[in-house]
Amino acid sequence: MIKVSELTYSIAGTPILHDINVTLPAGRITALIGPNGAGKSTLLHLISQQIPFDRGRITMGGLDLAKTTAPARALKMAVVGQQLGVASRIRIRDLVGFGRWPYNHGRPTPKDQEKISEALSHFDLIGLQDRFLDEVSGGQRQRAFIAMASAQDTDWLLLDEPLNNLDLHHARCLMTQLREKVDREGKSVVIVLHDLNYAISWADHVVALDKGSIAFEGPLTEVATTDSLSALYRTPVVFGDLAGKPFVQYHR
Amino acid sequence: MADGRVRHWRAAHPYIATGVGLILLAGLSLFIGVGQLSFAALRDDPQALQLLIISRMPRTLAALLTGASMAVAGLILQLLVRNRFVEPATTGTSEAAMLGLLAVTIWAPSWPILGKMGIAAGAALMGTVGFLALTRRLPPEQPLLIPLVGLIYGGILGAAATFIAFQADLIQYLAIWMNGEFSGVLAGRYELLWLAGGLTLLAYLAADQFTVAGLGRATSLTLGLRYGQVLALGVVTVALVSALVIVTVGMLPFIGLVVPNIVSRIMGDNLRESLPVVAGLGAGLVLLSDMIGRIVRYPYEVPAGTIFGIFGAVLFLRMLLGRRSHA
Ligand SMILES: Nc1ncnc2c1ncn2[C@@H]1O[C@H](COP(=O)(O)OP(=O)(O)OP(=O)(O)O)[C@@H](O)[C@H]1O
Numbered sequence: 254m255i256k257v258s259e260l261t262y263s264i265a266g267t268p269i270l271h272d273i274n275v276t277l278p279a280g281r282i283t284a285l286i287g288p289n290g291a292g293k294s295t296l297l298h299l300i301s302q303q304i305p306f307d308r309g310r311i312t313m314g315g316l317d318l319a320k321t322t323a324p325a326r327a328l329k330m331a332v333v334g335q336q337l338g339v340a341s342r343i344r345i346r347d348l349v350g351f352g353r354w355p356y357n358h359g360r361p362t363p364k365d366q367e368k369i370s371e372a373l374s375h376f377d378l379i380g381l382q383d384r385f386l387d388e389v390s391g392g393q394r395q396r397a398f399i400a401m402a403s404a405q406d407t408d409w410l411l412l413d414e415p416l417n418n419l420d421l422h423h424a425r426c427l428m429t430q431l432r433e434k435v436d437r438e439g440k441s442v443v444i445v446l447h448d449l450n451y452a453i454s455w456a457d458h459v460v461a462l463d464k465g466s467i468a469f470e471g472p473l474t475e476v477a478t479t480d481s482l483s484a485l486y487r488t489p490v491v492f493g494d495l496a497g498k499p500f501v502q503y504h505r
Numbered sequence: 506m507a508d509g510r511v512r513h514w515r516a517a518h519p520y521i522a523t524g525v526g527l528i529l530l531a532g533l534s535l536f537i538g539v540g541q542l543s544f545a546a547l548r549d550d551p552q553a554l555q556l557l558i559i560s561r562m563p564r565t566l567a568a569l570l571t572g573a574s575m576a577v578a579g580l581i582l583q584l585l586v587r588n589r590f591v592e593p594a595t596t597g598t599s600e601a602a603m604l605g606l607l608a609v610t611i612w613a614p615s616w617p618i619l620g621k622m623g624i625a626a627g628a629a630l631m632g633t634v635g636f637l638a639l640t641r642r643l644p645p646e647q648p649l650l651i652p653l654v655g656l657i658y659g660g661i662l663g664a665a666a667t668f669i670a671f672q673a674d675l676i677q678y679l680a681i682w683m684n685g686e687f688s689g690v691l692a693g694r695y696e697l698l699w700l701a702g703g704l705t706l707l708a709y710l711a712a713d714q715f716t717v718a719g720l721g722r723a724t725s726l727t728l729g730l731r732y733g734q735v736l737a738l739g740v741v742t743v744a745l746v747s748a749l750v751i752v753t754v755g756m757l758p759f760i761g762l763v764v765p766n767i768v769s770r771i772m773g774d775n776l777r778e779s780l781p782v783v784a785g786l787g788a789g790l791v792l793l794s795d796m797i798g799r800i801v802r803y804p805y806e807v808p809a810g811t812i813f814g815i816f817g818a819v820l821f822l823r824m825l826l827g828r829r830s831h832a
């Protein structure tokens with residue numbers, strides 16, 4: 254599990270996150286939800302040590318993440334950020350291949366090749382593998398980055414709004430892949446989601462952030478209620494049932 | 506596996522093309538110039554052999570090494586700054602190196618060339634770090650701002666160099682450093698360039714690291730790259746190469762800009778694949794410029810830097826205008 258204790262972070266005196274205490278359970282899909290600007294991306298950046306913080310502690314299975322080196326962390330967690338601006342021209346297959354770089358440092362073994370091909374086919378990139386990153390669509394590029402993180406095959410996978418540019422078919426495929434990683438391989442996933450229907454359909458655990466603090470957190474079925482979600486987004490959210498599956502309606 | 510074979514062939518032919526091109530150019534280069542040289546003469550005339558060993562061969566090698574190392578320096582800089590429009594001549598690196606050279610020329614004129622080069626490299630390093638610090642403050646959505654700021658920054662450093670050189674009566678030195686040319690290259694006067702060639706090889710060893718760094722800081726970190734170290738390695742390489750080239754043959758603008766862009770268009774930015782071609786194309790184009798410079802106003806010579814400047818400017822404009830599809 255990842256344990257965040259007494260984490261406080263501010264930019265130029267403005268508090269962004271204050272006194273965060275939360276546990277992200279291992280072997281689960283944890284949905285990180287909350288309004289724009291709540292601090293979800295910031296929290297992911299802090300957990301993945303992309304930005305330094307001065308107050309608080311983040312541990313993974315008892316290991317203080319701030320004391321680990323980047324190469325060691327790359328074997329434990331993979332991260333896909335919200336902004337994927339890319340200036341360089343890399344072929345999709347090479348990009349996904351770099352997911353194995355933490356292990357092989359450029360000398361791919363047959364096992365690496367296998368993982369790369371697997372990731373390419375799981376994210377429907379086989380037909381695009383020889384294309385350059387700047388010659389595919391936004392959603393295709395996003396899938397390439399997710400495939401890279403998937404090939405990295407780490408215990409933890411942190412995804413910041415991965416559904417952003419995906420069509421409904423690929424969004425559902427991604428969630429299926431994540432579910433399999435968790436259920437079959439025992440991996441742990443933290444995923445920032447805005448579409449509550451994906452959260453209630455796929456996640457086990459919810460962490461809700463609001464204005465830099467934890468609004469509520471816990472197992473999905475216990476904490477995600479009409480009241481809690483409506484209050485979080487300051488918008489009426491109604492739980493319902495559609496074709497035998499839970500459904501939330503907040504569209505109008 | 507016909508598909509695999511096609512892929513292999515497609516992967517191999519840029520290397521074959523560059524290799525064959527380089528060998529042909531280098532062979533031709535040995536026989537072009539003011540002193541007449543022919544195969545027959547080489548056999549009978551000991552002086553012809555002298556000419557070959559003392560002048561033509563060093564000159565050819567100098568052009569090749571300069572071209573290769575400047576092109577690779579440009580490529581590294583572009584990946585680290587994550588901007589296609591930078592090279593040592595548009596980031597203040599060259600101008601800073603010249604300031605360093607001026608300083609040693611004024612205060613320690615008797616220093617050995619290696620010492621002077623060291624000071625120039627140190628100054629180039631500071632200049633480049635200064636540029637990187639500046640670019641940190643620029644909005645990433647405006648890619649053309651970076652080269653623009655670099656040109657202004659380099660302009661300021663260049664103006665300072667001109668002012669100091671003027672005061673110290675060293676303007677003619679500045680002119681030599683600024684206009685890259687190979688007519689003065691003789692055995693014993695270009696060997697520092699092998700160091701630049703060596704640095705290019707070193708950069709190749711770190712090719713993957715630079716490629717990953719080119720994907721940005723966030724991706725680099727998640728892949729476990731020691732981003733700071735790679736950045737430092739790249740900046741030191743660029744500064745050293747620029748200083749070495751300026752000290753031995755003078756600045757050759759546009760090579761570091763144009764060559765990586767051409768190769769990137771064709772092969773992409775996976776350095777492990779593209780770096781040898783960038784080096785080869787840089788070497789070939791500089792040598793070709795030097796050869797054209799030896800021929801166009803025969804028996805006079807036009808500096809290679811001038812010839813490439815014309816080429817480079819045209820190619821660069823095409824590159825800028827051909828960007829439509831990428832916006
Ligand atoms: N560089 C910065 N300087 C000042 N404030 C910042 C900076 N970056 C982010 N913030 C602020 O930090 C807060 C948290 O931002 P963050 O990106 O973590 O939000 P988020 O929950 O991911 O939002 P979204 O759903 O829009 O992605 C926001 O209020 C934002 O305005």
Ligand SMILES: [Mg+2]
Nearest residue numbers: 293294335413
């Ligand atoms: Mg965000």
